[in-house]
Amino acid sequence: MTTRTSVAIYARISQDREGAGLGIERQLADCRAEAERMGWTVAEEYVDDDISAYSGKRRPAYERMLEDLQEGIRDAIIVWHIDRLHRRPIELEEFARTCARAGVADLRTVHGEFDLGTGDGMLMARVLAAVAANESDSKRRRGRRKMQEIAEAGRPHGGGTRPFGFQSDRITHDAQEAQIIRTLAERALAGESLTSLGRWLTEEGVTTVTGKEWRTPVIRQLLLNPRIYGVRVHRGQALGPAVWEPIISPERGEALQLLLTNPERRTNRTARRYLLSGMCRCQLCGSVMYSVPRYEERRYLCRSGHDFGGCGRMAISAAPLEQIVSEAVLQRLDSPLLHDALAGRIHDDGLATELGKQIAADTSQLEELTDLYTNRAITPPEWMRARDAIEARRNAARRRLSGLTGTRNLDAYIGNGADLRRQWGELNLDRQRNIVQALVDHVEIMPGTRGTRAVAIERVNPIWRL
Ligand SMILES: [Zn+2]
Structure with a gap:
């Protein structure tokens, strides 16, 4: 030594x-x-x-x-x-x-x-x-490596809910569910839509492993999962043959992959955005109404049934509705009402300054506190208690401040409704939507008296933000 x-x-x-x-x-x-x-x-x-x-x-x-x-x-x-x-x-x-x-x-x-x-x-x-x-990081990596080894051996790993079609060992087939998967695969390959398959599952009283109704994205996931044709997948990558028996043949599995990932097929599931997408609500049931092309014209519909859950009793023609709401927004920009609302916001600007000061004060107080602690003027529990209180107050101020500043993007348009009306048709959809959304929280759609989808101005009730 x-x-x-x-x-x-x-x-x-x-x-x-x-x-x-x-x-x-x-x-x-x-x-x-x-x-x-x-x-x-x-x-x-x-x-x-x-x-x-x-x-x-x-x-x-x-x-x-x-x-x-x-x-x-x-x-x-x-x-x-x-x-x-x-x-x-x-x-x-x-x-x-x-x-x-x-x-x-x-x-x-x-x-x-x-x-x-x-x-x-x-x-x-x-x-x-x-x-x-980086202890936690390496722990995560160790866990990941272990999972990778298990996956490469084609073995399943536990945790989470069991996959549909298999018993809880994740290897043995659940005979009934496996038969359902085979039927779904057959019908999908025969050209039946996933929505229709979903309806069939609901009618048959078949639920997911967690007891939920089958929604189309989940059915799609099920049929696209190589697990059902005996391939072990790990982190989105097919690694090779699994230790369990395939439920459907690999050929059928591949055919499903081709069918369901075909980009042309997807277009009917991708929601196109329109001016009022997500903003119209059915006054009867409160559901969001969907913009749906039907026959000659596009409409906003309250949709019932699989994947939706509205009452299905409300429809309104899209184009005239969008025109009415746009016009209402443009008028609102020039209205004394909006100026009143803005006066309120100017008051809020004073509040914003106050909140800014509060945040700065809390930040420097936190620094002082750390100094006190470093110099042992206070104990660790005292330090933590004080710090938590100040941090909570500072976070609350930050949240309020970001809430207040949410309307700033309207500044350029206020009082310019007339100018904006001339340009409106040339603005792209995103600009139009930004302006509408800055002013309108949502649009309530009322039942019509003359035919269900005819547009009358009294059917349209914009709920204003400002
Ligand atoms: Zn409804």
Whole structure:
């Protein structure tokens, strides 16, 4: 055992262990005991306190220790655990270089020993530093690697709900469900739509594994999952044959892939956006109405049945409705009502200034608090309590502020309704939608008195935001 006469002890308190940090005293006591056990003489204890640590924050004591090492006035280092010494692997490299230049090869931890002079010690320290720097990350990676191994062997992994068609071992077929999958595959390949398959499942009283009604995207997912034709998929990638028997033949599985991923087929499922998409609500049932092309004209419909759930008793022609709402919006831009609303917003601008001040004040108070804590004027529980309260207040102010600023994009149009009316037809759909949405929360559609889908102005009730 080499005698060391000018040993450095390094301790750091941080939040990453045992909540408020592993006590400095405990770290120091353990390190002193280690020095005594080794027969080493401690020259200085370097203590950093970065409970509010974020990467890049300076550690004055650590830097002082590095300087002392460089000057050659320290001959060994004791630290409680390698994760006290460095937060990032790159810091370890720098530290190792400094030690090498100064000829210091003794680094001891209470939990083990590193000899920085040998390759193995360095490797070990590197590994530990990397683990300490990103423990949760590496845990996730380890978990992922394990999953990958299982997947490559074609075996299923547990967790989550069992797949439809299989028993909970994820290998044995559920005879009834497997038969349903075969039927669905046959009917889909014969050209039946997924919506129609969904209706059939509902009529048959077949639910998903979690007892839910089959929606078309879920049916699509089921039929596109290579699992049903005996292929193990991991993270979206087909890895090879699975250990379970296929429910349908691989040929049929491939045919389904081709059929269901055909881009032409998808167009009828992709919702096209129109001026009032998602904004019209059926006054009878409150459901969002869908814009649907039907016969010669497009309409907004309250849709009932599979995938929708409205009452199905409301329809209105789209083009005249969109015209009415656009006109109402343009008039609103020039109306005294809007100016009143804006006067309210100017009052809000005063509020915005107040909130801005509040946020700045809370931020500096948080900094002061950290200083108090660093200088040990307050205890960790006191610090945390005060910090939580201030942070909660600051977050609330931030939320209110972002809510207030939501209407700013209207500024250019206010009072310019007449000009805007001339350009309206040339604005692209997104611009038009932005303007409508800035003013209108949603449009309530009332039942018609003359025929269900005829548009009369009294059927249209815009609910204004401003
Ligand atoms: Zn309805």
